Amino acid sequence: MATTEQQPELSTHNAPALGVRHLMSALLCVTHVLAFSMRGDMSVGVVVMANNTGANPNIKDYGWTPSQTSTILSSFFWGYVVMLSPAGWLADRFGAKNFLSGSLFFSGIVTTLTEVVADAGGIVFVCASRVVLGLCQGFIFPCTHSLLAKWIPPKENAVLGTIVYSGGQMGTVIATVVSGVLAQSAAGWPSIFYTFGGLSIVWGVLVFFFGADSPAKHRYMSPQELSYIEESVKCVSQDEKKLPTPWVSLFTSIPFIALALTHMAQNWGSYTLLTEIPTYFSNVLKLNITANGIVSALPYIVAWAVSLVASWIVNFVQRRQMLSTGALRKVINTFGHWCPAAALLALSVIKVENPAASVALLTVAVGCNGVTIMGFQLNHIDLARNFSGVMMGITTGIATLMSIAAPLYVGAVVKENTLGEWRIVFLTAAGFFFVGNLIFILFASGEVQPWNDPNYSRKKKTDYGATSVKEAA
Known part of the structure; x- marks a missing residue:
């Protein structure tokens, strides 16, 4: 068992301050910016596609009803929820880099074809293209987690992991602001999809050439940085053999079940806020369209800033081992x-x-x-780095059902846009946040689980050195 006096000084001394692991983090961060931009661009684009209100009156529209536009917006999740769990298994078993690159590349192609698809087949083809986009993007989160598990040392995962996943928050803001500007430009709504789709195609190519499944496979990796990462991440198997997924152990693990339930609660609360804030601002607070767009983006800008500042605080606590990994995850998630x-x-x-x-x-x-990026979201890596991709795919897949259900629940409750109706919506979301975190406090863990060991099913033990993130840090 490694002690805190024996290992970290040697590893830190040999670690470059800026290395290939930071390049991988940058590639993943921009990946999330573009992925969420392509998810969110339709929220603005579909309004103009349904009834052209842009600056150029010659840009076509399709006369879609509110019900039809809602169907288009929800169709992304039909493909997304189906692909998440298989994507996690594929990423962990065959390597995540190529799947991630392909996800970006084909997401970009599907997005750039939006105008062509709408002209050719109307709402049916547009919905089908959004389903395909969801299938492609089902690889994003599982592949990211699988790569973070191999690339990011535990003592750096608070900062670098937050930088990566905060790209989603910035992508939401960028999609809202940029799509609005492009929709009002002379090029009109088609430019929204050509812009984000084209950028995604380019970035997919860059991820293919400059990314790698593991530090040992990267062409620009220095021996010093490779040694530092591999010493820090000893609970990840370096064996090239495909590891069998411990399905029974995984689905009977109390910490994993708690993690999945917390993820479900998170998605109910967060998607209630994401999808319904603009409606609340417009119909209850009576903000005009311009003010609504700016104010709706403000919370996500604040979320991005708060998460980055918090990541440095969490990193400080981790380095000084003020709390165990499990306790730290629970405090930040609370x-x-x-x-x-x-x-x-x-x-x-x-x-x-x-x-x-x-x-x-x-x-x-x-x-x-x-x-919560540093709370439950990185906890998959704490439990089992070897299977973090499939774990993220499973919990995200289950939680996505909440993402679909929450807006439907709001639609069932809010009929007259009264304060009493919205009170029910907000209290329900608050209840999910409270109960989800209570489960996390009571049953989650920050310790590496026994079934992370490739030899676990054979009743053998692999000497990984550190058995927890606290010990590895």
Whole structure:
């Protein structure tokens, strides 16, 4: 068993301050920016596609009804939820880099063809293309987790992991702002899809040439950095053999079940906020379209900033071993779930005549929720780095069902846009945040699970050195 006095000084001394692991983090961060941009661009684009309100009156539209536009927006998740679990298994078993590159490349092609598809087959073909986009993007999260598990030392995963996943927050903001500008340009709504689709194609090629499945396979990896990463990440198998997935152990693991339930609660709360904030601002607070767009983006800008600042704090705590990994995950996740729950509770009783307070509370809810990247979201890697991709695919797949259900629930509750109806929506989301984190506190773990060991099914033990993130750090 490695001690904290024996290992980290040697590894840190030999580690380059800026290395290939940072290049991989940058590749993954921009991947998430583009992935979320391609998810979000349709939210703006479909409004103009349904009824052209852009600057160029000659740009075509299709006369879609609100019901049809809602179908288009939801169709992405039909493909997405199907592919997540298989994508995680494929990434862990055959390597994540090529799948990630292909996901970006084909997502870009599908996105750039939006205008062609709409002209050729109308809403049916557009929905089909969004299903295909969801299938392609089902690889993003599992592949990212699989790569982070191999590339990022435990003592750096708070900062680098947050940088990578905060790309999703920035992608949401960029899609909202840039799509609005492009829709009002002379090129009109088609330019939205050509822009984000083209960038994704280019980035997919860059990931293929400059990424790698593991540090040992990267053409530019120095011996010093390779030694540093491999010493730090000893619980990842370096064997080229394909590891059998311990399905029974995984699905009977209490920490993994707790993680999946927490992920479900997170998606209910976060997607309630993501999809319904603009409606609440417009129909209840009566903000105009311009103000609505700016104010709707504000919480995600704050979430991005808060998560980056928090990552440095978490990194400081990790390096000084003030808390065990499990305790640290639970503390940060409590902040990320219970602070939003408190803000939503306050929002449910505040008067509509005070819109500034409502905006502030929603900004607090979304902003604080951003730190859950360092809570439950990186916990997959704590439990089993060898199977983090398939674990992320499973929990994200289950949680995506909540992403679909939450807006449908809001639609069933909110009929007249009264404060009482929205109070039910906010209290429900607060309840999910509270219960999900309570489960995480009671049953989650920060320790490497026995079934992470490739020899676990053979009742043997592999000497990985450190058995927890705390010991490895």
